[in-house]
Amino acid sequence: MQDIILEMRGITKSFPGVKALSDVSLKVRRGEIHALCGENGAGKSTLMKVLSGVYPHGSYDGDIVYEGNTVAFGGISDSEDQGIIIIHQELALVPQLSIAENIFLGNEIAHKGVIDWPQVYATTAELLRKVGLSESSSTQIGKLGVGKQQLVEIAKALSKKVKLLILDEPTAALQENDSQKLLDLLLEFKAQGIASILISHKLNEISRVADTITVIRDGMAVATLDCHAEEISEDRIIRGMVGRDMEHRYPQRIPNIGATLLEVSDWNVWHPESAERQMISDINLKVAAGEVVGIAGLMGSGRTEFAMSLFGKSYGQNISGTVQLRGQPVDVSTVRKAVANGLAYVTEDRKELGLVLDESILRNTTLANLGGVSTRGVIDDTQERRVAEDYRKALNIRTPSVFQKVMNLSGGNQQKVVLSKWLFTEPDVLILDEPTRGIDVGAKFEIYSIINQLADEGKGVIVISSEMPELLGICDRIYVMNEGAFLGELAAAEASQEKIMSMIVTA
Structure with missing residues (x-):
C-alpha cells in the first residue's frame, strides 16, 4: 500500500487578489481511489488543474513527483502522455461526432496520415466493452444520455493508457443507476491497478468507494483520512469541509402558510418536435403563500418540462390549462409576461x-x-x-x-x-430546478436558508430535486411525478423516501 504513484508537495497557486492554494501536499497510492472533498471554491479543481497541466509548470509553486520523477507539465498533453487523464464536470465531447470519432479525436489511429477506420472501430468496440456500453462505435454522441456520455469519456481515457484518472464531479448530473455503474467501474479499475482521484460532493458515494479522503478548506489541506484504519462518518468529513459541526443539514423553519397563491389547472403539454407525443398530462398544482412545495420524481419524469412550460411556455407546444395568481387568471404565455405576472424560474443548468x-x-x-x-x-x-x-x-x-x-x-x-x-x-412564486446540484454542503445550507427566508416573506417556492432527502428536509408538501403526471401529494410530516418510491414504482 506504500507504492506511491503521485506526490504533490507544497503546491501554492495564486490568482490576482486571491490565493487559491496554500502549501497543499497530497499523496496517491497506485491502485487506490483517493477522494478530494471541500466546499465550492476550496481549491479542489484548481489543484487538479495544476496536476494535469491546465495550469502549467511555472504558474505555481511546489513540486509534482509522478512515478518517482519530478515532472514539469507545460500543458495537458504532457500529463496525458504520462497516463494522467482528467475528466472535467463539463464533458468535452462533440455531439455531432460518433463515439469512435470522439474517443480518438486528437489521438487518431493513422498510418502515413490516413486514419485506419477498421482499427478505430475495432478498438472502440473493445473500449466500450470495458466500460459496459453496448452501443455501436458509430453511434452519434448526441443521441446518448449523460450517463453513457460519461462512460464514453472514461473509454477515451482508457484509450490513452491511463494510469491515474481524475474525475471532477462525475456523478453530479447522473441518476442513481448511472452513478452506481460509474462507481462500480472505478472499483474495477482499482483492481487493475489504476489509481483514481475523485472529486465529489456526494458523501455517500465517497464513503462507498474511497480508500483515502483528503479534505481541502480555504485552499489548504486540513485532513487526510484513511478509510481502512477507521470508519469515517459523513459528519466527520463535513466538519473538515466547513470547519464546524453541522448538527442539522437543513435549517429549521416554522411554517406560516397562508392562502393559495398560485394555482395551475389541467396543464397539458406536447413535445416541441413531436405533436403526437404528450409530455405533461392534466397536472393540477397549488402553492400557498409562505409554502415550500417539492416535486419529486426520477430523471425523465417530466419535472423540468413542466416547470419550463409553465414559465413563459419555454418548452413544448399545444400547451393548454389555466394559471391563477391570488385567484385571478394570469397570462404566462411568454417569459416576459410570466415575469411581469410574478413568476421566476431558476434553471437546473446554470452555466448554459x-x-x-x-x-x-x-x-x-x-x-x-x-x-x-x-x-x-x-x-x-x-x-x-x-x-x-x-x-x-x-x-x-x-x-x-x-x-x-x-x-x-x-x-x-x-x-x-x-x-x-x-x-x-x-417574484411572487419562485421555481427552483435542482437548486443545489453540484454544490457543497455548506453552500447548500445557505441556499436552504434563502428558501426559508423567501417563504417567511410570504412568497411561494417550488423546489424540483433529484435528492429526496433534500425535499424531505426543506419542503412543507411534496408532489410525486412520473411519466409527465402527478401521482399524488404528501405532507412533509407523512412523507418518506420509501413512500415516494413506492408511489412511483407501483403507478
Missing part, C-alpha cells in the same frame, strides 16, 4: 441557461430586470452597482468585487448569482 458566464456579477444580477436600474431607458450605473452590492451582501456571494466575471466563481456562488437575478424581479 442561467448565466452569461463571460459577464460580471453586476450584469448578471440585473439582467432580468433592467427596468429596475434604468431611467427613461438608460441604465443608471450607480443604481445598478448598488443593487448588485446589496444582493452580494444579502446572499453572501464570496467575491472581491461585483465586477468579477461569474465564470471565475465557484458553483455555489454562481447559483447565488442566478438567485439574485430572479429575486431582483420581485
